[in-house]
Amino acid sequence: MSASAPPPFDPSDPLGLDDLLSDEDRAVRGTVRQWAADRVLPHIAQWYERGEVPGIRELARELGALGALGMSLDGYGCAGASHVQYGLACLELEAADSGIRSLVSVQGSLAMYAIHRFGSEEQKQEWLPRMAAGEVIGCFGLTEPDHGSDPAGMRTYAKRDGTDWVLTGRKMWITNGSVAGVAVVWARTDDGIRGFLVPAGTPGLTAPEIRHKWSLRASVTSELVLDEVRLPAAALLPGASGLRGPLSCLSHARYGIVWGSMGAARTCFEAALEYSRTREQFGRPIGGFQLTQAKLADMAVELHKGVLLAHHLGRRFDEGTLRPEQISFGKLNNVREAIEICRTSRTILGANGVSLEYPVMRHATNLESVLTYEGTVEMHQLVLGKALTGLDAFR
Numbered sequence: 001m002s003a004s005a006p007p008p009f010d011p012s013d014p015l016g017l018d019d020l021l022s023d024e025d026r027a028v029r030g031t032v033r034q035w036a037a038d039r040v041l042p043h044i045a046q047w048y049e050r051g052e053v054p055g056i057r058e059l060a061r062e063l064g065a066l067g068a069l070g071m072s073l074d075g076y077g078c079a080g081a082s083h084v085q086y087g088l089a090c091l092e093l094e095a096a097d098s099g100i101r102s103l104v105s106v107q108g109s110l111a112m113y114a115i116h117r118f119g120s121e122e123q124k125q126e127w128l129p130r131m132a133a134g135e136v137i138g139c140f141g142l143t144e145p146d147h148g149s150d151p152a153g154m155r156t157y158a159k160r161d162g163t164d165w166v167l168t169g170r171k172m173w174i175t176n177g178s179v180a181g182v183a184v185v186w187a188r189t190d191d192g193i194r195g196f197l198v199p200a201g202t203p204g205l206t207a208p209e210i211r212h213k214w215s216l217r218a219s220v221t222s223e224l225v226l227d228e229v230r231l232p233a234a235a236l237l238p239g240a241s242g243l244r245g246p247l248s249c250l251s252h253a254r255y256g257i258v259w260g261s262m263g264a265a266r267t268c269f270e271a272a273l274e275y276s277r278t279r280e281q282f283g284r285p286i287g288g289f290q291l292t293q294a295k296l297a298d299m300a301v302e303l304h305k306g307v308l309l310a311h312h313l314g315r316r317f318d319e320g321t322l323r324p325e326q327i328s329f330g331k332l333n334n335v336r337e338a339i340e341i342c343r344t345s346r347t348i349l350g351a352n353g354v355s356l357e358y359p360v361m362r363h364a365t366n367l368e369s370v371l372t373y374e375g376t377v378e379m380h381q382l383v384l385g386k387a388l389t390g391l392d393a394f395r
Contacts, residue, residue, distance in 0.1 A: 011273075015304045020311055021088075028081065029088040035066055036096035044097045045356040047218040051211070053099065056179055056220060057137065060103065064134025068093075068104055070112035076128035078112075083317035087259035087310055095263035098366035099219030101256070106175045107131065109253035111138025114184045114195060117248070118239035123197060127182055136181035139207075141171035141198075141224045142246050148173075149379050151186070151193075152243055156226065158187040158196060165236065167196060167204075167229040173373070177207040177222025184237075185226065186246050195237035195245055204229035215369040251324045254374045255317060258330035259310045261370060262303060264363040265338035269299050271358055272345035279350075286348070295344050302337040309333065325387040332380040339367045 010016070018026070039062065047053050063069055067079035072086040081089075086108075094101035112131050115123055115138075130136040147153045156169025167187055177183070183198045183205070198205055204227040213221060237245070273296060276287030286292050313330050316322040342364035346353035353360045371377060386392050 011300075012270075013304075014300060015308060017304065017307055017311065021084075025082075025085055025088060028085040029092060031066060032068060032089045032092040033095075035062070036092055036100070040096040040100055044100075044218055045359075045362070048097070048099075048362050049217075049356060051213075051217045053218050053220065056103070057134075059100075060107070060134035060137050062134070063104060064132060068108075069134055070108040070116070070128070070132050073108070073112060073116050073128075073132075076116070076124055077132035078116075078128065079132075082314075083255070084311065084314035087256065087314045090256040090260040091263035091266070091307075091310070093263065094260035095267045097218050098260065098264060098363070098370055099216050101260045101263070102175050102216065102219050103137075105253050105256045105260070106140055107138055109256055110140035110249050111176075111180075111182070111184050113252050114140065114237065114240070114245070114249050115197070118195060118237040118245055119197075120234070120238050122234065123237070127197070131182075137176050137179050139174050139176040139180035139183045139222075139224070140246075140249065141174055141177075141183050141185040142250075143171060143173050145170060145172045149376055151246065154186065154188060154193070156185070156187040158189045158194065160190075161230070163233045165196065165231045165233070167198070167226045167231065169226050171224035171226075173210070174207070174222045174224050175216075176220055177224055178209045179220050180207070183207075183224060185224065192242050193245070195240045196231055196235050197237065198226070198229060198231065198235065202229055202231070215365045217365075247324075250374055251327050254327045254331045255313065255322075257370060257374055258313060258327065258334050259307075261331075261335045261338040261367065262306045262310060264367055264370075265299075265303050265306065265334075265341040268342045268345040268360045268363050269296075269303050271360055272296065272299070272348040275349050275352070275358075292348060295348060299341045299344055303341060306334040306337055325383055328375065328380040328383040331375065332377060332384070335367060335371050336377065339364065339371060342367060 068089050071079040071081045072083050074080045090101050093104055115127050131138055142151055144154050158165045158167045181200050185196050185198050186193055206225045207222040210221045276292050277285055279286050309330055345360045349358055352358055382393050
């Protein structure tokens with residue numbers, strides 16, 4: 001019996017990865033892609049150039065209406081989507097801009113996830129439905145000016161005063177900070193590291209916005225300053241004690257980056273591919289030259305290997321078998337390869353590659369931040385090194 005002929009080669013899906021998706025998966029991807037095309041792409045170059053996102057609260061409400069906020073969480077107004085579907089959403093959002101994906105990741109994978117997993121029932125009821133709808137934006141306060149990769153050394157401290165808690169310290173590089181209605185803040189206590197919910201407007205809390213950054217310019221980034229912020233006992237997240245709490249939130253967020261970074265890479269690759277077909281030098285399109293084709297082939301291989309890796313990790317996440325070391329594997333590989341794809345795309349576009357008329361340089365500079373946050377390259381190398389050898393090189 002002769003085998004049926006394979007389908008035609010699809011340059012946009014050379015490995016046939018769409019065959020891994022269900023109709024529902026494709027519908028989620030299409031909905032998010034269309035929203036990004038309508039609401040982000042027409043404005044993103046201007047937002048990036050100005051270093052601000054006008055109407056960010058309205059965007060949050062629209063994302064809430066899509067079900068994109070806390071979308072893999074169950075109950076409390078959350079969509080309860082699969083982790084693969086959440087990953088596909090991250091890919092499409094970051095294909096538009098890393099800053100927009102960061103808004104969604106911090107909201108859902110850090111702030112909402114912390115409340116959903118570690119909060120009391122009263123805290124969940126108070127915050128999660130409004131956050132899922134985009135009515136309240138959240139932020140996540142872990143990193144400090146002197147403690148990034150080593151959160152165990154944090155200096156922010158929470159002391160008891162009667163039944164209250166009083167927090168003092170500073171957090172740095174906080175996405176959504178100045179627009180957040182609630183901050184999840186991690187602090188040292190006499191009983192170890194604990195998490196607290198700090199509503200905006202609480203006396204002693206300020207969130208000055210960080211300016212003069214050349215990456216993630218279409219994203220709100222702030223400092224959190226806590227000057228004897230007094231909170232009731234009910235502000236404590238009861239289910240989190242020690243670093244395992246915030247680190248589990250970071251694992252959830254890193255997973256979204258595994259997918260999202262491939263969105264940025266895809267956009268740059270597509271821009272380079274189209275440019276190579278239309279840009280002529282020496283009397284012919286540059287896509288007809290061997291060196292350009294070699295670049296395009298290498299980029300396509302790494303892009304779709306990265307998407308395949310993200311799919312594999314997503315399936316493991318949905319099956320409950322995904323380990324933190326495997327997320328480190330994905331984050332390390334995919335962000336590193338995404339940056340290389342962006343840089344190679346820039347070489348194909350030549351001088352035009354540095355213009356905001358094209359998306360390449362914007363994605364390349366954004367990915368420099370993505371490479372660092374949620375764990376630097378070096379930290380993920382050490383996570384894998386420890387897993388491979390059984391020897392801890394962190395200390």
